[in-house]
Amino acid sequence: MTLLGSKGVDQTQNLFQGSWTKVSCPCCVSDQVEPLVLIRLSEKVQPITKRWLISLIETSERHGGAALLAHPGEDECGDVIVVSAPRCTLLKATEDLGLCKKYQDGDMIAFSYQDRDNFSNVDDMQEFLTLAERQYIVKNELDSLQAQKKQKIPGIGDATGVLQAWENVCQKLVKAGVIKDIFPLHDQQKLKELGKKWYSGKQIWGQPLDEIHSYFGGTVAFYFSFLDFYTWSLVPCAFLGVFFTFLMSGVGSSVEVMEKQANERVMGDGDGPSVSGHMVQAVFSMLWSTLFMEFWKRRSSSLSYRWGTLQLSEGFAEPRPGFHGTQGINPVTGRMEPLFPEWKRQLRVGLVSVPIVGLFMGLVVVGMTGFYYGEALAKGFHQDSGSWFSKGLLYLPSVVHIVYTNMLGNVYSTVAMQLTEWENHREESSFQNHHTTKVLLFTFFNNFAVLFHIAFYKQDLVLLRKRLASLLIVTQLVNQCTEVLVPFIVDCFVKATQKKQQEDDPEVDKLRAQNLPCFPGLFSEYIELLVQFGYLSLFSCVYPLTAVFLLINNVMEIRGDSYKICKLFRKPFSAPVSDIGVWQTAFEVLSFVSVMSNCWLLLLSPRVQEFCLEGGISSTNILLFAILVEHVLILVKMILAFMIPDEPDWVRIKREQMEFYSMQALGQQKL
Template sequence: MSSPKQQDTISSIAEAMAPQSWSKVSCPCCVSSEVEPLVIIQLADNVESNTKEWIMAMISASHKSGGAHLLAHPGEDASWGRIVVAAPRCTLLRSTEELGLCKADKEGNMFLFSFHDRNNFINIDDMQKFLTLAERQYIVQHELESMRAVKDQRIPGIPGDKGILKSRQNIMQKLQKAGVIQDVFPLCDEKKLKALGKEWYLKKSLWGQPLDTINDYFGCSIAFYFSFLDFYTWALVPPAILGFLITFFLPGTPPTDEPKAENSTSGPGLLSADDDHLSVSSHMVQAAFSMVWSTVFMELWKRRSAALSYRWGTLTLTEHFQDPRPGFQGEVGINPVTGRREPLFPDWKRQMRVGLVSIPVVGLFLGLVVLGMVGFYYCESITASIHKTSGSIITATLSYLPSIIHIVYTNMLGNAYRTVALKLTEWENHREESAFQTNHTTKVLVFTFFNNFAVLFHIAIFKQDLHLLRKRLSSLLILSQVVNQFTEVVVPFVVDRFYSSSQKELKEDDPAADHMQAEGSLPPFPGLFLEYIELLVQFGYLSLFSCVYPLTAVLLLINNITEIRGDAFKICRLFRKPFSPPEASIGVWQAAFEVLAFFSVMTNCWLLFLAPRIKAYTQDVGLNPSTVLVFFIMVEHVLIVVKMILAFVIPDEPDWVQIKRQQIEYRTMKALTGQTVKHFQTTELPRS
């Protein structure tokens, strides 16, 4: 940890910079004696001073001139390899309207912000109160990425074709490809970050998280993730209590004489594959509870998400025509929608790339999943035969070795596939950032579902071996517990203790410049993609298969309690502060969780049909298997209807949020009507 003298903040950096060195603003209302540094642009070491001056001029230029209408500061001197960027008041306000953010009016109600009606909102003269730090920094990033050349020109100090800038070409993208700009990242505020850490991962209480403070500092997307993680973790308490009671306290039934499958083995303790201690009622209670719980959980989360989006001003985010994302490539032409010159890429070429390359590569990886599953069954049969011959405790323990090896294999395959999926999506060359994220997420979700659940579904549907299914599920959960505890607790502590702290040491001669140097040395935040994948797999284990292993929720609850603190510690201490766009929910991940909740009805009904105790019970009353299967199919359809009724009965938004949304829509409609009428009144030609 650095000393108190070394704990620098954004405000101290601002004080260290000469106010007269900031670029000038033309708008009188934006003139201020204090400027808040928000973003750092890291330049290459060999960038000439005239190139840096040109970049600063474009950053401070107006939108009509292709600039970002921001404030730029050269730092220590013209040769310093960084540019510090701030935002004037008008740029922040106009971007707030463009993004479709809601802000509090003078009566405290959240309404869609309008620059024309700005005086009716509170804190309009104090941007640090009007917008969160994350919003201000994202607006700067948004404006920087929107810079486009208005004519063909050459960038000073860059020789050859790298320095040629064509009309309507993205300036930031061009500078990054030319190697002039190496990185762009938001400045952190050590004072706010330290205060956030004390009430987040350092607090003694396990309940609750400072979600509003997280949103203020890190932004909506990160705040929504931690809100969902917190909500999901404490929603695990009821199924954990039920699973604990079923496993250790509810009465079971005496063993049956039904033989086990040849490849089923019994293990010690909680990993026992013996299914006989669960009674018929225990199976039914656990299965029915999992189906209802998954639906109620998702519906209640939607209500919580709607309330948070209203509180954070993202309830009615604007859907607008998107500019090309920075990584988009193509031949410069006239966009038929906007009429502007920009890179164009035919849709048929993208579809050819998807159909002829992306889909076959995804199919190849799915084939590798099947190959691993075949190897798992082969090793499982060998260990089962060895255990059947010896029957010792050692062979019983070794019988879990195939599951462990296969789990390691699937994890390695998953890591390799995620890298390939990202490269494939980049090569497909999607124009909009939303299309890129949707295609990338879809690829990963398809593989993740198949990679993590294919073996479990095959055991349940085709092999119909609940003993093996329980052993496999318990191995997955306990191994993932060990790995997660190591990665979430041990690794972050070691990295922070022996690596990150040395990178954060600041000098005494120029703390402002050294603070920026320390931030730039930290690795970029990898995003929340893998974190959501982990929660999705957890949710699948619990909702789809927990009736064969009731302690699933118990193990997940223990894991997630440390997961909250571990994730908070990592994002605060081990990574550079990320940009965070405004979000109204967890997006596509919510749909993925709902799909798993729907499938939970079918899997739980099928597992009930295969349960040995239920089979024995139906045989005792003289029912044949076909009749029982028809009965369970009918029950499945009834439960699906029940889930649909529950989803309908529980509104996605609380009543007060629905009223607020209608108020926002009504006020927006009235404001647009008023502006339209005024526009026609001022532009109407005089009659003769």
């Protein structure tokens, strides 16, 4: 039995012909089978257990199966199961997910299984659905497997082999040690072609976003689209920073300029243009952050329409993998599933999670205190010595504190994940929101507490400038080394023998060899961009070269991240998404905070304070004037956000057409 007509099927697919489980639907039968997902089993798994799992995978959904296709690999004694999906399963899942596909008139509309024959390429799954969508559907169907009744898993003798009614099958098999991994398979030919366009080519501007979306899915594609948009949006900020730093500060090396500005207390007794430049830089940063976010929303909606995720369905959420509790009847669905009281979850959050988050914030304060103590020691030593060596030591406290905050952040990220798992949230969205909130709260405090303390409590703008320079240089060097250089060295040298051995392996062994390290996800990547955005929008008026450093870093980041996801890690499952999610809100919040930050930094400028004193303006009036300017700028940002629609007109029209067609289809179904 063969399945899923396709173009350019590789030799791996030919290996499996004739050994796949059968499909009863005539419309699903075609010439080729496409291996999509690999289930890696324990080496000690019994053949009877493997046969039972394969039969469960192929059983129809009506009888408690996944309605997928399975292949045992070399034989029933092997430790892998290759999984594919028939046409009907893919099409029904496309409707359930709310994906939009190209209709016969060329427009993108929400897919309807009942009206499937009027959609383009509906008979060719490799054209109709992207590789990432097909693999996500298979994973989603496997995750939804639930036992219809209490039963014993064949081949497992102890109590771990008892499957309770409505218990999640895959979770149970993972706990029982039967399943070790489930991961999507790489298509080596497509991956090679994508690499040539992405990180191996000479193209600097732009990325092959459609190919990225097709191969890696919406989550990855939206991240790289945002990274690309953000990186090239830094160009005007970088030009402005260079202009005010060098051209308006006189000709000379950057070191001389910085020394001169440091001696003048950053915005002090220099000539007028330098102060005007900082003011222009501050106002420009505030307006730029608003324009950047508004135009990104427009780009995001355009990509969402193009990729068919503009109207993703938001149905009743199933329990996420990992959710556990006492078996009972869900009052909403009437089905048996794990139940966990909400009051217990809130108790865990309030009595355990919140104090632990507070403890880590206390460690941030401890690190900040140590930084100030080291700063005082370094200054005292430099005053006594006055040598070049002691001058270099002035930067040591900042470097040590940066390393400390990075290490603390890494430890906290692990703790935050474990805490959120322990809180036992039922829905995946709730889990992600709680986890993201914990990490964002700590990240903001960990990265910006010292800067705000230096700027607004100590009011030491020279130290603030030095701290920003250290952060931008040291943090970016550390990130590039840990994210790309170290994995690249491991990939080139440690795995060289293993790769050479794989060249002579059978095709099934090549599939098994795709079990690379698990992709760590994009959470840390978004955190890095958010911290960058904070440095730029909150403090760039103190250090105008911020955008220059960020632009250089991000140009390398695009290539580094693309190489990393293609070569160094296992292919991740990627859910269809319509935007970057909660991260967009986080960036917008920082954009508003930047107004207050820049206004108060300008108020602290010695030149501004001197001008106010010469004019006889009291400190109270200065404060009231700063508050007035702050509110005016916030109003300007709000007006700009209101005037720039979140969607281009053509996307709005297409979305309204989709809604109209959906209402029509619903009305016809009721009739």
